[in-house]
Amino acid sequence: MLKAHFKKELPTFELEIDISLSHGILALVGPSGAGKTTILQCIAGLQTPSWGGINIHDKAVFSSEDGTNVPIRNRRIGYVFQDYALFPHMSVEKNVVYGKPKKGSNSNKVLTITNVLEMFKIEHLRHRYPNQISGGEKQRVAFARALMTEPELLLLDEPLSALDHDTRSTLQQELLKLQAQWQIPFILVTHDVQEAEILGDQIIKLDHGKQEVIKKLNKAQRASI
Amino acid sequence: MEFSYIPIILSLKVAVAAVIIVTCSSIPIAGFMAKREFWGKDVVESIITLPLVLPPSVVGFMLLYFFGKNGPIGKLLEQWFHTRIVFTLAGAVIAAAVVAFPLMYQSVKASIESVDQNLEKAARTLGARELRVFFTITLPLAWNGIVAGLVLAFARSLGEFGATLMIAGNIPGKTQTMPIAIYFANEAGDTAQATILVIIMTVFSFLVIYGLNRWGKRSQRDPRGGTA
Numbered sequence: 001m002l003k004a005h006f007k008k009e010l011p012t013f014e015l016e017i018d019i020s021l022s023h024g025i026l027a028l029v030g031p032s033g034a035g036k037t038t039i040l041q042c043i044a045g046l047q048t049p050s051w052g053g054i055n056i057h058d059k060a061v062f063s064s065e066d067g068t069n070v071p072i073r074n075r076r077i078g079y080v081f082q083d084y085a086l087f088p089h090m091s092v093e094k095n096v097v098y099g100k101p102k103k104g105s106n107s108n109k110v111l112t113i114t115n116v117l118e119m120f121k122i123e124h125l126r127h128r129y130p131n132q133i134s135g136g137e138k139q140r141v142a143f144a145r146a147l148m149t150e151p152e153l154l155l156l157d158e159p160l161s162a163l164d165h166d167t168r169s170t171l172q173q174e175l176l177k178l179q180a181q182w183q184i185p186f187i188l189v190t191h192d193v194q195e196a197e198i199l200g201d202q203i204i205k206l207d208h209g210k211q212e213v214i215k216k217l218n219k220a221q222r223a224s225i
Numbered sequence: 226m227e228f229s230y231i232p233i234i235l236s237l238k239v240a241v242a243a244v245i246i247v248t249c250s251s252i253p254i255a256g257f258m259a260k261r262e263f264w265g266k267d268v269v270e271s272i273i274t275l276p277l278v279l280p281p282s283v284v285g286f287m288l289l290y291f292f293g294k295n296g297p298i299g300k301l302l303e304q305w306f307h308t309r310i311v312f313t314l315a316g317a318v319i320a321a322a323v324v325a326f327p328l329m330y331q332s333v334k335a336s337i338e339s340v341d342q343n344l345e346k347a348a349r350t351l352g353a354r355e356l357r358v359f360f361t362i363t364l365p366l367a368w369n370g371i372v373a374g375l376v377l378a379f380a381r382s383l384g385e386f387g388a389t390l391m392i393a394g395n396i397p398g399k400t401q402t403m404p405i406a407i408y409f410a411n412e413a414g415d416t417a418q419a420t421i422l423v424i425i426m427t428v429f430s431f432l433v434i435y436g437l438n439r440w441g442k443r444s445q446r447d448p449r450g451g452t453a
Contacts, residue, residue: 073352087344098361
């Protein structure tokens, strides 16, 4: 459950966003430079909003009013970067296991590296390095790595933009399946309106820092696309 | 006159000690300077780099001032530890470390700055604290620059002459390093001794540069990208 209402000064305009998400996928669409990535980074804690508040599961992780600013590592947010940001000096296995919570952390999901690698069908890549695998495979590794932290919210920054058309359609379907299976809310940033329509349960269009169109699709509509 | 190999051993001792000091100090300082902005940063940066452009005699003079019998640091060392730096091998190590530091610092800082910040951000989103980010992401990816800096610092320490002569003097068997031995052997007309040392220094310096270039090319082709 995410509630975020904040402003952020950017060099040419002020970004203002007011979103709430309890389940499913929220797609943020807009041209490049519209502030989409900034929104994700503010939610994750990689950037600090200039005003407002962010709540995850009714817990304030950021509030300009009382000065709350929970560090990134305690926000329990998974983040898939646009270029995947896989660690080039670590094997696929070491990448995936990097964010594994330490034993004794109070989590109900018990994930092992083998589970996760199997789930994403990347077990055979275990000992390869990021520049020895394809774009689609990198994407899966990035997902596996983010989910290994057992996040309560997953942020995806244009995760499919670097892939060819076929891989992209396959992964779009996988993403939907994954969301249904994982049952945590996703926020997906994309510049592709069609992709937002395929994946988003909610769609928010951004232009010059303003939320312009909010379109809510129900599951039945989504299934018919 | 018989050939003395002692200057070679002294030079190696000085260079190894200086490189250890420079490595331990430059990595945290470069890491801090690459990541933080603060008032007066440019001034601090200029001071750190100064020994790179100052004539060795100026560095030597300053070191003598600070570490001399009546200098601020020299006095303290004398009172507290009953040791002195001037005309000892420790003086030669300090001189070598001071002139080699900027080389190592520049190299390490540039390579830390060139590490993709998204990778560091990704590590933070995966729950890593700043120290873990630095040791598991930043440092391994900056490894090439660190090794290059290390080799250059070692070569520079080995070749240090002016500042070393001023603070450590020319005491055969005690503070007479290779470059100093070459100078005084030549002055004394002992061409044989000078020639052998010159050949050793030249071959060694050539190997350092050659090895560094080769290694740089090889690590570019490394499948893991960035590290050796």
